[in-house]
Amino acid sequence: MRLDPRHLEILAAIVDAGGLTEGAAKLGKSQPSVSRSIAFLEERVGQQLFEPRRRPLRPTELCLSLAAEGRKILDAGRAASALVQTFKSGEAGTVRVAGTPIFMDGVISGVIAEFQADHPNIRIDQSYAYIDEALEKLKQDQLDLAILPVRPGALPAEFEFRQILKGCNVIACRVDHPLTQHAEMTARDVIDYAWIAPPANSPLFQDMRALLESIGQRELKIGFTGGSLSAVLNVLAGSDSLTILPYSVVVTLQRRNQVASLPIEIGDPGRHLGIIINRSRSLHQAAIRFESFVGERIKGMSRSMASD
Template identity: 55%
Template sequence: MKIDPRHLEILAAIVENGGLTEGAEALGKSQPSVSRTLAQLESRIGTALFKPGRRPLQPTELGEALAEQGRMVRKANLASSDIVSRFKAGHAGLVRVAGTPIFMDGVISGIIARFQAQVPDVRVEQSYGYAETLIEKLRNETLDMAIVPLRRDKVPRDLLFQPILPGLNVVACREGHPLTRRKLLTPQDIEEFPWIAPPVDSPLYRDLKRALANIGAENYRISFSGGSLASVINVLTGSDSLTVLPYSVVFTMKAQSAIEALSLEIGHPDRMLGVLASSTPHDNPAAQRFRAFVVAQFEALAHRIVQHQKDRIWR
């Protein structure tokens, strides 16, 4: 037998409030409509649900059992309404975000942690990739956003790109590295030490080659290459090696990783780190909330970087 769950919810209100009029008031309905619903339910079941002649109304054993089911229906309806509200407000849902490994591990992972501290019911699904691959994922809607460095003239016309940080690379080393004690650095100074190279297919690898050319370092040697950010940091802090990293990564990780940037101008890439997303709006409020949070976090980071740079002299 199929019973309309709305009828069970109305029955529960009648039982809880002790009468048809009281139940109707609790539901915001008219007494005649509630009375008709009760009559329909009793006709459907084939038996009375309240003991005759009792005031206030007293449910039969079957009436009480069905009223309990009505309470469960009401509870489920309230829970469902709450779920819908939370999804629409971006307080629940799934966000699929990807980006270049260095930025994702060095900066974005911390932003994700802070976001989920505020919005714990949003699940963030993170992956890695470079611009060309991630652009295709955005187009086939298997990704909500990508955080990648791009030149403005390389932004696809069918996607939206919101810049969040200008390109700024530095030569990074461990704290207490011999070069940090030298006031003036020459290409010969740099060539004394081995280098850590990022993966060859990464934009940062091209930046490393360009930086070495800009500072006139010709006789350099690479001692480690292709690792994750964690392995690069481990090698960097455990040796006298040097590497090129985005300054935002060094700035963010300095306290926990004992690394610092040399005061050496190496030339900066002509691109911006930004959030790349589809130009067609998708109904994913959680992704919209996360995107706004990322932008705000980078605005704060850029401000802290500018303040920090005021205390440094870049050659």
């Protein structure tokens, strides 16, 4: 026999309230409505739920058992409402975000850590992707947002780009690197050292090539290539190698004394770090929160970089 869960809810409310009238009030319904619902349930069940001819309504044993189930239903309903609330407020949910390995590991991961402290019920699904892959995933709704260095104007109109940091690369080395002792330095000084090349399909790789061309160099000694940021840092720390890294990453790492940077001017790469979203899809609240949080943090970071 199938019972209407709403009837069980009503039963629970009445039993808990200790009376039909109060129970009805608690449910925001009229007393007759509740009375009839119970009559219905009683008929369906085929058993007395309240002792007849008793004016302070006295529940039957079966009634009490059923009310216990009704209470579970009420609780589940309340939990469901709460769930909806938190999801709608953006305090729960999953944000799918992707970006270049260097940025994600060097800058964004720290921001994510801060974000999660504030919003423990929002889950961040982070993955790595370069621009083409990221746009494809955004288009297919496999991604909520991408954080990438992008050349403004190079983006199809279906995507929106919100710049959060001006692009700027620097040459990085280990903290006690010999070059850090030099008072003055020219681009020529760096070509004698082994280099760590970013992944060949990354924008940084193109930036490195541009840098080399600007100092009239075609080839460099490449000692290591293809790794993640932490691999790069390990190699950097254990050798005299140099590499090119976004300034923002270097700033973050310098605070932890993990790298040093060389005071060599590198031309503006023409790319700027920003958040990309798919215009045709509206972000859900959790993603909106994350997006603005990242924006704020990175802007704060860039202010402190400017004041360095």
